[in-house]
Amino acid sequence: MESGERQDEDEGAGQTSPPASTDTDSVRWSDIFETERCTSDSDDTADEFHGLGESDAVRELRARTKVLEALKRASDLFVGLSNSVDESVRTLVTELPQWFQHPETIEVRIRVGDDLFETDDFQRTGNPLTAEARTRTGIAVSMTVVCTDRLPDTGEREWLPTERELVEALVSLVKEGIERWEIDSLKRVSDGVAVLDNNHNYTYVNQQAEQLLGQDSKELRGECVWDIFPEAAGTIAEEKIQTALETQSPTSFERHNAEKEQWVEARIHPSNDGVIIVFSEITNKKVAERELDHVLETTPVGIVLLNADGDITRANSRAEELLGLSRRKMDRKGYDHPDWDIWDEAGDPIPREDHPITRVSETGETIKGVTHGITLPDGSERWLSSNVAPIKTEDGSIEQIIVALEDITVPKRLEQLIETFQPVNEILNSATADEETKQAICELLTDTREYQYARISERTPGTAPTESDLQEGTGAVAANESVPLPIQSQTEVAPAEVAVETGDVQVVTRNRTDSRFDRWRAYTLDHGFQGGAIVPLQHRGRVYDLLVLYTDRGEAFGSREQTLLTTLGKRIGQVLHSLETERILHADTMAELTFESTDPASFFVSASEQLGCKIEIRDTIPASDEMFVHYASVRDASLDTFSDIAENADWAAQLRQIRHTEDPPGGDVEIGLRRQSLAQTLVTEGAVVTTDTVTDGRAEVVCEVPLGTDIGSLVTRVQESFPETTLVSKREYTPAAKSNAHAVGRMLGDIFETELTDRQQQVLRAAMYGGYFQSPRRSTATEIADALSLTQSTFSYHLRNAQQTLFERLFDRLQRQ
Template sequence: MVSDVLTDGLRDTLTVFEESADLGEPLTATEVAERLDVSQRRGAARLDELVDQGFLRTKTVGTEEQVWWRPPKRAAETERSFSTLVENVPGMIYRCRNETGWPMEFVSDGCRQLTGYDPEALETGRISFGDDIVHPDDVDHVWHTVQEDLAHDGQFTVQYRIRTADDETHWVWERGRAVGDGSEEPPILEGLITDITELKTQAQHLKHEIDDVFERVDDAFYALDTDFRFTYVNEQAEELLQHTEEELLGESVWEEFPSATETPAWESLHEALKTNEPTNYEIYFEPLAFWVEANVYPSETGLSVYFRDITERKERERELERYETLFEESTDVNAVLDPDGTIQYITPSVGYVLDYDPEELVGDNVFEYIHPEDRKTMRERVAETVDEGENRPIAEFRLRHADGSWRWLEARGRNLLDDPQIEGIVAYTHDVTERVERKRELKRQREQLAALNDFNKVVRKIADAVIEESTREEIEQAACQQLVASDSYKFAWIAAVDPTTEQVTPRVEAGVEGYLDDVELSSALHEPIGQAFRTGELQVSGDVFADPDFEPWRDAAETYGFRSFAAIPIVHKDTLYGVLGVYSERVGAFAEDERSIVGQLGEVVGHAINAYERRQALMSDEAVELEFLAHDVLDDFGVSAPEESRITFDQAVPLGDDEFLMYGTTTGDAFEALEALADQLPHFAELTVVTETSDEIRYKLRLVEPPVLSTVAAHGGRIQTATIEDGDFRLIVEVPLGMDVRQMTDIVRDTYLAPELLAQRQVPQRDQTTERIHQVFTDDLTDRQRTALEVAYYAGFFEWPRTSTGEEIAESMNIAPATFHQHLRAGENKLLSALVAEEPALR
């Protein structure tokens, strides 16, 4: 029974030791692999797993050879442990033959509690599980379910009823599988059966509760299964459908109501079942002579349909449509008002212009519906009409629509207080919302064009200013000052964000005093600064008073008089230097065209800061060297390597579309370990040998994710060493003095090998010639020129004799040979110019 808990491979391996003459006889991996007819590596892996599970012991004999043996007492101990486990499993564990009646070969003691019978009664055949215990009504269902599931994947799960020795009926859940190599006839099954009677009872109670809920639903409701058969009908549905639930249960809705197949109901129900998305429909159902509004909700078991009779509503709608047709050419709303603004009468056109019921408005005061900013002016206009009695033009004003929006009306008034048929002020209004909005849109476009023109000038001035500044603070201050010097922006600031603590620290501000003292900047996930920091993308609030994310700063917006805000990430080549906040008095600032230019501003400032840091690095005599170490990285991936083996990662060459070529070397005995590692890591796409000697193999590895070498270089670091030696990964990175060491440490730790910082030290900076060449290589070469040089170098193109031809390299880069040679020569020219001339020749 112990071997039953092992995989087939581990069971076969354990059998090799059991079949030995001496149970404790030690065997080598080679001997075991030969007997199993598997590779030595696969055999060794199985042996190590059996050692981990306690079935085998191992030790090293001499200096290198390792042997394994099975302790003589282990089998008995395991047998006892397994027996204890079986006895404590809730339910009945069994082994039986897959034939009629399921004759039992083994039954656990849980049989007594589950069935009331002793295990011996089933094992001897005195009691047949299939004939005496499985409920007669469920025997065929259980047999067919088990056979179909076994034919599918060798396993099965089934629920059914059993009869106990006390003649009680219980619900059980069974899961089992076929065991052995498939040669047994009939097949042997093993599995577990547990009592789920209580769960079934609870489910039934829940169903009754749900039924009660359905009965309390005001709408008519019925449920259908996946074959569109009725499974439930409430009283309201019985009344509308003119059928009882008893008449409908189990019947197809299409057979009971065949004319429905010609209506939208057919499409709606089929679409809901097919897409698993709710649908709805309205139809006039002629057989029952009423209008139906229905909402259809799909589930795993079928459809739930809620519907109601909307005949009266439809009749009212038709009357309204006929009435509205009489006024469809009119967009005017006329009213009779008392001098204080009380509405005596208003034309029905208010219904489709402002969506109000005229009768509801009669008696209300019109000034309650006028925008607060327009009320004073309109009161004055009404008063003038009362005093002067002539037709008087009334200024444009805003009136609240029933949906809460504001409509612009143009009105004139006439004093007919002395007319006995009117006795009021007649107001004639015309909806001019579209005209006002067009005028506002034209004004907004003019302002936006002016802002864009202004902003383009600002960006150019910032670009000129930051180039002239000599420190990072001066660069940031110049950017903010140039922004607020324009008419488009009120004030601006720049803040740094700590990548570890996500603390926001203000650095500079311009255009306002005290804002950063009064307001706490936050990098919370849902807030603009936090979003800009995490995504590296521009975040905009076109109206801070309508933006829920800006709610904490609305008081500040009132105090400092701004309506729009932009959080601009300051970045250069994936390095975030901070966030630039820009504020405008304009609603809707930073729209699409303006936003695209604003986004470039962060890159301009980021590039200037990066250039400043590069200058500082070149001028410094020292750099910071960071040493990282990760122990036993190969073990983490289940890969073993010989002692004193070595793998180097020399250079990662980007190919575009997140593909890279990694070049490096291994000692002759370590290449197998690198192959095994490549099998474990999905982004190690293709590993090939470039050159091979007796002592060293130079390899090429195609990657589909950025490697740690490329990630470090993208953030301003320089890899000195990257090796796996004796299973330990060691990485030495050089960064310019003054660079954020903690940010670089976090970047390295986030890689898949997760090394820890071992040491940090200041080291002498490399000579200026080297720096100049490195600058030309990183900044002046195009991506294609740099890639061509790197691939050619690591592929052995410059060696004699060449180990790779230009055609082979061009094929690996997916370009034509002529294109490869063009990029290669252009890159060589620039590098040689940097070496032999004072200024590199940039072509």
């Protein structure tokens, strides 16, 4: 027996022992509370415990007294809970051992929810005293009492029945105290609170929840939520509640009451025995959000809102488009998440410390006009301009960060492409040999990040592209050494044919293709490229060669890039034409071809036959890809009658009278035609027309081409347009033998062909044959400019420059002789 027990027995000596035979296990808690009136010196004690041995009675009385003290103390701590729950539980754990039979050997642990309170030396042993309970809101409460002094025979301490019942009573009291505190707390909150057990039955509903649910708590308690609200069964509400129970993770959902025009947010907090649902009316918040959404959705820029931690909380649909992510995938995603692939103008990744959002977070200042690139989830690239600004609270701290995004991909790409093509112009301006020029162009284009492969494929004008044409590219260049040179592709034939036929750039990308080019698209993607393009290098409607490009850019060959490539193709075509013309002028041997035609598809043949007149076409000048302007003299026919024929719907010709005569009737005209003359076809194919005369419906056209030109292909192209045409003669000659023109005249001709631009040549020729230089003038600058589709100021500008260049070069050469 412990010293404490002996001391108690000594204190009880001399007292009358109550009769023995009472079974201590029969003591009830009602008996304990009834003895609350008793004390150790009461006269009734002996009577109450009559029949028990004196020491047993004293121990029983002492045990009951300790129970009463423990319950009183627990009541003080948990009835009303003047202190916090944690403080009350911690106090009970500290004081609890004193109310057991052997306090110095007692250790205690109390668990409330996930919180654990225990004495310093608590270590679970065999035969502990335990009790568990759960509050109406699902908070688990448990108590474990152990004795560190074990009996030698069994190794376990024998507990008194009162001690066992004390643990159960204390857990019940603590549970009820915590439950009252929880419910009192829930009553004070402004939000509605409802508690459901695992069977989805209501166990608690506060007043605010009653109002939001439209039901009295007494009617709800014990009822299944889906019986009370069957319309909510099978909706997101049931899904979220079940998910919270299964995953034991909090979640939430929003519900709209159309009848009340009310929005409610439900936040679900799971427990082992059910869920606590906190309802908040968010109608005003939703109205404000709708107004904000309306503003965000009507703005043309992308808007992203982030919290103070840098996590995305909101984004408009434009931001979804620009960033390539849905709002759901962006929600709560940090701006510094590794998935974001952003880079500066040099293509280098932007480190976190240099990120504009980091800078705004650190400085609190607005940053505007940050230009950066971003790689989207689908692999495509985009250029953005970002404005980043903080939204601050009254105390100056950052509450949110707003980012405004603007897509500048098109102008940025345009800027990059212009920078890429500008050096090409420098190469073209100094070109002297076509092969060297083509090679330099391909090397320059692949020396940028715009194109990873470039090739100029040679072809014979007037013939359809062949596989051989597209494979035999000695000038092929690749930025990536793994790309074969040249790319051996049969799939390029079809788009090449279309490019030659239409004169338009043909492209294929990962996301865009012509159905005719499916094989080309597959071939392009298989080589690791994102897009391919075939650019016709043309001049005056004649395609000389084809520029083949491949790129790994995701956003490749858009409309503006195609426009730039079209311009580039025409510029290269013009230089190739000039190089060929220079070769013709300096060729040792030329071929003179004479054609005769009675084909009525030619406007001049048809008009001459109808009027029985003679028409001499003095010059044929390209005004556009389709329109050619002819300057002609008409003899033995009224110009008014000639005009009537030209204005016929079958021809839709644009005719202007320059000079007319009465005897014989006729005069000079300017007439615009769309591929309706034999001379136009020959000029398009690169021939130089020297004579073009039509008499009584029969045309004789004489032209010159360098010896070695594929004359058979040239004749075929002419006859495809005008079947009733025959090549009647071919004569070879050397330019020097043909003409005895004065050296100055030959010099002027050389300057005209090599020093003047195409447009300057056209303007000068139109002015000459249009009678602009005659006195009085037969045509005004405006009339000639209209025929060439130019403004009057542009015409005058080109004319002055042409005259200045022509005479400057002439005098310079004369001085050097």
